[in-house]
Amino acid sequence: DVTVDADGAPPFEVEMGLVEPAEVSGRIVDASGRTILNAVVRFTSMDLADAYGSSVVETETDRYGEFRRSLLPGTWEAEVIPAFDSDGNLSPAAISFDLTGARDLGDVELTPRVQMGGSVVNSSGDPVASVVVTAREQGFDGYRYSAVTDELGLFSMPVPNVPLDVSMTPPDDS
Numbered sequence: 001d002v003t004v005d006a007d008g009a010p011p012f013e014v015e016m017g018l019v020e021p022a023e024v025s026g027r028i029v030d031a032s033g034r035t036i037l038n039a040v041v042r043f044t045s046m047d048l049a050d051a052y053g054s055s056v057v058e059t060e061t062d063r064y065g066e067f068r069r070s071l072l073p074g075t076w077e078a079e080v081i082p083a084f085d086s087d088g089n090l091s092p093a094a095i096s097f098d099l100t101g102a103r104d105l106g107d108v109e110l111t112p113r114v115q116m117g118g119s120v121v122n123s124s125g126d127p128v129a130s131v132v133v134t135a136r137e138q139g140f141d142g143y144r145y146s147a148v149t150d151e152l153g154l155f156s157m158p159v160p161n162v163p164l165d166v167s168m169t170p171p172d173d174s
Contacts, residue, residue: 026105039081046096078108079093120153128171129153
């Protein structure tokens with residue numbers, strides 16, 4: 001424990017012990033093997049070996065779709081988040097891995113978004129027009145996707161192929 005007086009305290013040294021990071025690398029591609037530029041790769045520690053605490057580290061893919069980052073040994077989850085307006089409308093992905101030494105995750109494939117649709121009806125079973133349907137990613141960057149129902153209460157929109165929270169906002173109080 002360290003106590004710092006209001007007037008300040010003299011500098012002190014903290015011994016970190018031996019910290020030996022390991023390198024993790026990989027490449028982000030779409031279903032056709034095309035590399036994905038500028039995707040964010042967010043690493044979150046689930047359990048660090050020989051260290052207390054937690055860590056979140058981000059990097060981006062380079063012009064070859066590749067990433068490389070030094071992390072502490074342990075169990076990690078990586079979220080791969082394509083740019084929101086990326087070509088191909090790609091879904092994010094999550095992978096878990098153990099890191100004890102240098103590790104190449106290989107090609108991590110991002111899948112295309114999927115079409116989500118349905119109909120909105122009131123308690124009498126009648127279609128409701130002008131309802132705003134919003135789908136929000138669980139995790140990742142929490143991107144939101146929305147559509148409005150037509151006169152038949154129908155909606156359709158492309159969404160990522162990940163768990164979503166869906167909400168509906170009626171056009172009025174009735």
